[in-house]
Amino acid sequence: MDERSAPVLILSLLWVVAGIPAAANVRDVCASCHVDATCDDKSDNSGKVCNCKYGFVGNGRTLCQDKDECQIGATKICGQHTTCHNTHGSYYCTCLHGYMASNNMPVFIPNDGTHCQDLDECSVSGLCGQGAQCRNLNGSFDCSCQLGYRVQDGKEPFHPLKDQASCKVVDCGPPVLQDYTVLLSTTGTTYRSMATFDCDEGSVKRSGNNVSLCGADGLWTETTLVCEEISCGPPQALPHTNLQWDRSTRPGSAVLYKCMGGYYQEGGDDISTCLTSGEWAKVSLKCKAKCGPVPMLAHSDVVWNNRSVVIHRCANGYHSWRGSNISLCSSSGVWQTATLQCIEIKPPIDHLNVSDEKCVQWRAEKYEEDTETYKVFYMGSRDYDGTFLEKRKRFLSSQAEWLKVCLSLLPATNYSISITAMSTGFTATITTNTSLPVPLVPDVHYREYESPAPNLRLHRSPSTLDPISLYQVFVLPIDGMMTFDCSSPANGDALSKQDSLTRHIAAQMHISHVGADMNFTVGDGLYRGGFFNAPLEKGRNYYVVLRVVSRWNKDLKSSCVLWAKVTGTSYVVKVSSLCAAATVGLIALAASLGHAYTWWRLVQGVHRLPPECS
DSSP: TTTTTTHHHHHHHHHHHHHOOOOOOOOOGGGSSOOEEEEEEOSSSSSSEEEEEEEEEESSSSOOOOOOOGGGGHHHTTTTTTTEETTEEEEEEETTTTTEETSSSSOOOOGGGGGGEOOGGGGSTTTSOTEEEEETTEEEEEEEEEEEEEEEESSSSSSSTTTTOEEEOOOOSSSOOTTTTTEEEEOOSTTTTTEEEOOTTTEEEEESSEEEBTTTTTTOOOOEEEEEEEOOOOOOOTEEEEEEEEEOOOOOOEEEEETTEEEEEEEHHHHHHHEETSBBBOOOOEEEEOOOOOOOOOOOOEEESSSEEEEEOOOTTTTESSOEEEEOOTTOOOOOOOEEHHHHHHOOEEEEEEEEETTTEEEEEOOTTTTTTEEEEEEEEEEEEEEEEEEEEEEEEOOOSSSEEOOOOOOEEEEEEEETTTTEEEEEEEEEOOOOOOOOOOOOOOOEOOSSSSSEEOOOOOTTOOOEEEEEEEESSSOOOOOTTTTSSSSSSOOOOOOOTTTEEEEEEEEEGGSSSEEEETTTEEETTTEOOOOOTTTOOEEEEEEEEEEEEEEEEEEEEEEEEEOOOOOOOOHHHHHHHHHHHHHHHHHOOOHHHHHHHHHHHHHSSGGOOO
């Protein structure tokens, strides 16, 4: 091989690897395309052709001029109630006044079904003014007055901007007084205002309604109030009381109430007065019988006593278990004693622990015959997933002394578990961490390839509880193959490059960079996760192994699956170590871009190889 033939041979070999036949002086049709045109494949795959872009017309090479889409009319191209606007290479539509686009945008192109629809002006609050109601019309609106309002400076219906009309509230003027009545209050003189009347001094109401309303017709409604001379009559007796009274029933007369012997005044007002309404004022006096000494309960103290009501509280070292803590003095003079029971204080929940990473058990301190209700609340979080948060609760009732509840705890999760005894509100809390499980073996289809760069595919499970951290791809030569330990590194960082198998890692991909489907081409010459996917050597056979790694804190688990066997290899020029490295680098660059333009740059790269490669 002489100096002139070596580059040509290398270039021919590179074209053969890429599957592109060697050809010279191919006419570049795309270079002649107009700036507003695209270069496309012909339908019969016989070559390239220039086509004007959408919105342009012409031959694609010397002429591509703007197409005025609006010339056929706004209604035909944009739809009803629209205006069409032509732009360079395209157009857009707008809606006429009183209409809006169905996509709520100021401009649109109706290729997605967008059209102009009536704008509901009545959705704007207060458009017609106070006291008016709005009616939407096709492309417009009008107004009319509500009940209790009248149109001013116009007639109904009206347009507030065009007619300058408005609605004014109805005014009834001052209220009309009836015989022997006085006006107590009024809320105004407009529609729905209310006037309240009462009998004049020296008379009392016997019947009728004392309220008058301003109507929508501008008139006050009549009242039916009937007033007569005031007389309160005999005062009302109360239980266990004596009256002191001068027998007068005129307004201002008073009656004094006194508790009988054996009773005391618990509270309330003891004087009643004859009112101008012809009624005696109500008396709130309460007379209670004297019940004697305060009742005492075991293991309790009295915290409040007013001779008729006693409040008890459990003494120090005891807590209330059941019953009422209030003793009442009845009207017969006998205490209705509280039923409070005080027992020695012990934690209602004791010896709380977790077993089998999922079950909580504890001892209950209570009366054996009692049924206690417990609320079990547990909350889980994950250090490696800041978005994960699980909250659940359960209720159970039992008379047992020892209780055990098994929960649906998820793996690799930090949990806080609280048990609450509902009768006392006492809560005990415990924390636990569930272990990291071995990840499931990836679901792949094993195949054998003779291609030098086979493309492998992995479909991941869509489960959001997947604890996988990363994937590693091993390319292992079959000849002289060492023992492969899937669990290595058994401890430590899965990203470490210290174990003996690291030199066979072709790619490492973090789970955040892997979608539902992952494609991997063996020997494509690219770097993934800091590892080089080197081209396969000619004449050697390989196994491709996929390892999935789960990691949480310092805990690490992994599983592996045999992905493929490769018996074919790519071509590598073996002139010298420097020459091979340069050639493989150019092949990897071309394979990653995969375009005819790249092959032209590859030719230039070959000519720039070191002299030792010639």
